[in-house]
Amino acid sequence: MKFPRKKWIPLAIAVFLSINCSFADTSYPTAVLSNNHLKAVVYLPDVEKGYYRNSRFDWSSMISSVQYRGHRYFGDCSLPGPTPDMTDRASGFAEEFKTPLGYDSAAPGDSFLKIGAGIFKRIDGASYDFSRQYPLTKPAIWSVTKGDDWIRFESEAAIPPYSYRYVRKVYLDGATIVIDHTLQNTGQADISNRHYSHNFIIVDGMPVGKTYSVEFNFHMLTGNKRKDIVKLDDNRLDFIRALVNGDFVNVNPAGIADACDNTSAMVFNTDKNAGVIVNAKFPVSHYLLHINEKAICPEPFFNINLKPESSTSWQTRYIFFTGIPPVFGKKEIDHNSKTGLASISIDGAEMEEFITTKRSYNIVLLAGRDSIPKIDASVLSDNFSFSVKQAASLNGKAIISLSSPNSKETVDYVLNFVKSAVAAVTASVDSGNSPLNTLDKDLMTSWAAEGDGRWIMFDFGELKSFTGIGIAWFAGDKRKSRFDIEISHDGKNWTRIFSGESSGTTSEIEPLLFNGKKKARFIRITGHGNDMGKWNNIAETVFYQE
Known part of the structure; x- marks a missing residue:
């Protein structure tokens, strides 16, 4: 698809020529869309006064609120204190094109392009x-037109060999908001990207907790890393308690059928009897459900691969309702879902890290364990069968072989057992990224905690002599992490033996040798954030013993 050429004019002129702006906040230009069912207040992209003005999100994708039958949906879900130039400021749909064009080939000081935002x-x-x-060099050029119940954003930006034209139309259809997207590659280089909507959903400002539920029209086929906060049951998530003090939950519902182009996530508040369905009318490459104290965020991802002069289109629908929530039928759920392995259990307990599309796992066995774990599994359909080859030793591996009568091929799930010298590992915070991840010899998993003074502690069961420690920091090649190392004989009285920061140049293990041998039973790493934020994120640890 090609777009007609037109004369492009700067945003500050285009918006105020074509739109009568209303203001949900006196600081930010907005437009109001309404019909007999819905009223939506949309933030307008504006380089000087806009609600959002940084590199992460599409500037046209923020909304202040949606009103339906006396209920208010969405709202500002930013952390306290952010300004329009903060990357994580968000309200409403908050869409993003994940990959920055030209970043990898740009030298420091040179420019790169972010679709929907501009040149940075x-x-x-x-x-x-x-x-x-990232410093803004030149914002994307926007042209905005509007009717009573629709608004159309058109944007373009270029840094050779990359160039694009992007159209995003939002319109009301009864009690549904429809968003049509079209992206055209107008440059000389291929565009490979991923688009998603963050979807910061909240109903009537109610904090996230037991009055909410989430349902999908497909089987999730994933483990539950936050059993203290949520309960997962096939295609449904319920809350055990409210999220507080920086709690968050990430769920990876991986059960979407490969060819499915009609996935839905329903967020419902039982106290308000109101909800919304996020309907992705495109092949979803993967799904993330992110939940924090302020919002529930169903995030469908769309893969984009465009040759020069080619284009692609996709649609997302938001269906608002009150009263008894709609029901996703079994036939619909089965049709939209993968079939096969539904869960893996270790010694009778379901594995929290399980995702049906992940085929290999490293399982940490702490010091003192002398029995080989027993592995079992379950299948979603009677058409599938599986067999388990149990591990022969504590350093061995178990293999689950899944087979279907309709295929001669088998799919193997491998559980590699990693024997550790650590007897126990605990942390000040377990946000779903288990402290055990720092011992599993897998740099793609990690323990993570936000805030100054968050710690992780390793207990070796008895006094041992150490000459140093090695730490691999998650994203260690991007940022410098600040931390202390302390040792203790009893877990109560501590001696600090190091205070400093990581190199910021590698994600591999960074050895840190002590000044002489140190005897300890406990070693504690206390994080103080990093040079880009408050997160402490350790991928792996190694302890050097005498």
Whole structure:
């Protein structure tokens, strides 16, 4: 698809020529869409006064609120204190094109392109980090037109060999908001990207907790890393308690059938009897359900691969309702879902890390264990069968072989057992990224905690002599992490033996040798955030013993 050429004019002129702006907040330009069912207040992209003005999100994708039958949906879900130039400021749909065009080839000080935002300057040699603030060089040019119940955003930007034209139309259809997207590659290089909507959903400002539920029209086929907060049951999530003090939950519902182009997530509040269905009318490459204290965020991802002069289109629908929630039928759920392995259990307990699309796992066995774990599994359909080859030793591996009568091929799930010298590992916070992840010899998993003074402690069961420690920091090639190392004989009285920061140049293990041998039963790492934020994120640890 090609778009007709037109004369492009700067946003500050285009918006105020074509739109009568109303203001949900006196600081930010907005437009109001309404029909007999819905009223939506949309934030307008504006380089000087806009609600959002940084590199992460599409500037046209923020909304202040949606009103339906006396209920208010969405709202400002930012953390306290953010300004329009903060990357994580968000309200409403908050859409993002994940990949910055030209970033990897740009030298520090040179420019790169973010679709829906504009041209930004690369700061240094670190890899791109969506949470980092990059200086704006030139905003994308926007043209905005509007009717009573629709608004159309058209944007273009270029840094050779990359160039694009992007159209995003939002319109009301009864009690549904429809968003049509079209992206055209007008440059000389291929565009490979991923688009998603963050979807910060909240109903009537109610904090996230036991009055909410989430349902999908497909089987989730994933484990539950936050059993203290949520309960997962096939295609449904319920809350055990409210989220407080920085709690968050990430669920990876991986059960979407490969060819499915009609996935839905329903967020419902039982106290208000009101909800919304997020309906993705495109093949979803993967799904993330992110939940924090302020919002529930069903995030469907769409893969984009465009040759020069080619285009692609996709649609997302938001269906608002009150009263008894709609029901996703079994036939619909089965049709939209993968079939096969539904869960893996270790010694009778379902594995929290299980995702049906992940085929290999490293399982940490703490010191003192002398029995080989027993592995079992379950299948979603009677058409599938499986067999388990149990591990022969504590350093061995178990293999689950899944087979279907309709296929001669088998799919193997491998559980590699990793024997550790650590007897126990605990942390000040377990946000679903288990402390055990720091011992599993897998740099793609980690323990993570936000805030100054968060710690992780390793208990070796008895006094041992150490000459040093090695730490691999998650995204260690992007940021410098600040931390202390302390040792103790009893877990109560501590001696600090190091205070400093990581190199910021590698995600591999960084050895840190002690000044002489140190005897300890306990070793504690206390994090103080990093040079880009408050997160402490350790991928792996190694302890050097005498």
